[in-house]
Amino acid sequence: MTQALTLFPPSRAAALERLQDFSPKAGQDYGEGRNYYSSANDPGAVSALSPYLRSGVVSQTEVLNAVLAHHSAKAADRFITEVLWRSYWQGWLALRPSVWDAYQTDLKRLFNEVQTQSGLRQRWEAACLGQTGIAPFDDWASELATTGYLHNHTRMWFASIWVHTLGLPWQLGADFFLRHLLDGCPASNTLGWKWVAGIQTIGKPYMATAENITKFTDGTYPTVPGLAQTPADIPALPHPERQPLWETRRPDPSLRSALVLHEDDLNPLYAAASDISLKDNVCLIPTASQTPWQMAPHVVAFRKRALADAQSRLGNRIGEAGQSVNDADGLAIWARQSGVKQLVTADAPVGPTKTVLDAYDKLTDAPPLVRIRAPLNAAAWPLATAGFFKFRKHIPDLLAGLDPNV
Ligand SMILES: Cc1cc2nc3c(=O)[nH]c(=O)nc-3n(C[C@H](O)[C@H](O)[C@H](O)COP(=O)(O)OP(=O)(O)OC[C@H]3O[C@@H](n4cnc5c(N)ncnc54)[C@H](O)[C@@H]3O)c2cc1C
Structure with a gap:
């Protein structure tokens, strides 16, 4: 556990430092070197930003803006495309959540x-x-x-x-x-x-x-005997029909509101938008519910500490560090006890956090929950209708629409 957290300190300061070091190398260096093996100890040509992107410690928009400050979109095409693969996969699954x-x-x-x-x-x-x-x-x-x-x-x-x-x-x-x-x-x-x-x-x-x-691997493994020459016979089911994306809406600024901070978006400044008064916050940690086995301790520790880092960073905007809950009932009990009239949260992609938010929506007698979708997700997800090559044609428009302040 210690090694993982030493290699990836769970803080926004560490994420920004990594982004600053990497951004000048996101052009030709990345394009030429990205396929060569590297490790977290020495990431080589790649950014090793993924743990931070996964939890929104830094957003894809911030990463793209930082890279575009050093390179033209053409020079950093390879890297930009990889970052947007993440949006594509999230959008693809958002349109077909039954997968x-x-x-x-x-x-x-x-x-x-x-x-x-x-x-x-x-x-x-x-x-x-x-x-x-x-x-x-x-x-x-x-x-x-x-x-x-x-x-x-x-x-x-x-x-x-x-x-x-x-x-x-x-x-x-x-x-x-x-x-x-x-x-x-x-x-x-x-x-x-x-x-x-x-x-x-x-x-x-x-x-x-x-x-x-x-x-x-630059010859680290001169031979690798015994690899399969023919693919395993795995039955492929047709992909499910696309569903409309779930609804997001504006919070009511007249209501006393609390922010639900969760591990899918730890820099939700757009959700803590200025016209909403946020005096409380609650941390939602549903990560364990996605597997019948135990999560590795380093993953649990990374997310908890990154959440604590977000709470202390956003403290003056969202109040004192809040309680942690891990399911919809826990969230509803907290909301009722704290007397808030509305919960506001960054929209979460398909996964354990969204599962809890969906379950909360079905509860009666709990304050309403408003999800706010990050602008890049709102623009990109509906475009994941087919294969990546169709999605890719929209990349110039997605870049043109990037919010410089998110
Ligand atoms: C079997 C398999 C499982 C994977 N599981 C995950 C996962 O759980 N989480 C995850 O973030 N990525 C996953 N990837 C994609 C990719 O391997 C990682 O995003 C990438 O290795 C992260 O390292 P990096 O930050 O150094 O990437 P870089 O090359 O520096 O890329 C920058 C960012 O772009 C995004 N990205 C890069 N490549 C891909 C890709 N192929 N697909 C989607 N996004 C990409 C990531 O957010 C990454 O941090 C998986 C790929 C495969 C083949």
């Missing part, structure tokens, strides 16, 4: 199967503990468990070996990642694993090859 529900249902079934089927349990444990005998895979399993981070190419190789070589269910791999990654994100992770398995871009699995691993 997350289906994954959660699968996980519960697999949890039982791991308890009752000793063969599956042994293979799953060996993979999680890095005891498969496939040297790079085993190294990466332990790197993830100690640092809470893996490079993008490493995630692709790891997931590919998990699914196609070891023949393990992709959902168990996605869960292993979500429990250990500091940046564990329901959208990027679930859809990233499905993509590797060949059931997101249907029929196009990602196959890790020994040559590719050797080249992009």
Whole structure:
């Protein structure tokens, strides 16, 4: 736990320092180097900003603005595109939230199967503990468990070996990642694993090859014997129909209001908008509810400390550090006891926080909850109607519409 939190101090000051160091390198250096293996100890060409972006300690808009202060959009095209992959995956899932529900249902079934089927349990444990005998895979399993981070190419190789070589269910791999990654994100992770398995871009699995691993680890693994040559046979269901995005609205400034601070957006200045009087706040921490197993201690500690950092930073705007709750009933009890007439929160993407907010909306006799969507999400999510290449055409418009102050 200590190593992960030393590598990624859970504070906005640390995030801004990293962004400042990285921004000048977001052009050619990033474009040429981003596929080469690196680690959290030495991120090389990549930013290692993902734990901070995941929790909104810094926003995508802030990151894009910082990079565009150093480079033209063309020069930083590769980096900008990657940052907007995150918006694309979030939007894709927001328009098809049942994909997350289906994954959660699968996980519960697999949890039982791991308890009752000793063969599956042994293979799953060996993979999680890095005891498969496939040297790079085993190294990466332990790197993830100690640092809470893996490079993008490493995630692709790891997931590919998990699914196609070891023949393990992709959902168990996605869960292993979500429990250990500091940046564990329901959208990027679930859809990233499905993509590797060949059931997101249907029929196009990602196959890790020994040559590719050797080249992009600069020869650390001169040979990687035993990798699958043919993809695992995983049935692909058609994608569900798109749903309309859930509603967001303006808070009523005449009501006594409290801010619900949560781990999906820890710099919600747009939600703490100036015409609303926010005298109280409550922290919502539902992270444990996304897995039947235990979250890694470093992930829980990172999010709790990042929340505490946000509370002390925003203190003069949102009042004293508030209580923590982890479900809808806890939120309603707090709201009733504190006498507020309205809860205001940054909208959360599909995942455990949104699940709690949705459950709260169904409660009777609790103050209304108003969600405010970050401007970039409001612009980008509705565009994730099909594949990324269609979405990508809108990137110039998304950049032109970036709020310079968020
Ligand atoms: C199987 C698999 C699982 C993944 N799980 C997650 C996850 O849980 N959370 C997560 O944030 N990313 C996930 N990714 C995407 C990507 O690997 C990470 O965002 C990236 O490695 C984070 O490191 P970085 O900040 O140094 O990235 P950089 O290369 O510096 O990119 C900057 C930012 O752009 C975004 N980004 C970059 N690449 C991608 C991508 N391929 N998809 C979506 N966003 C991207 C991230 O927010 C990242 O912080 C996953 C990818 C795969 C293949």
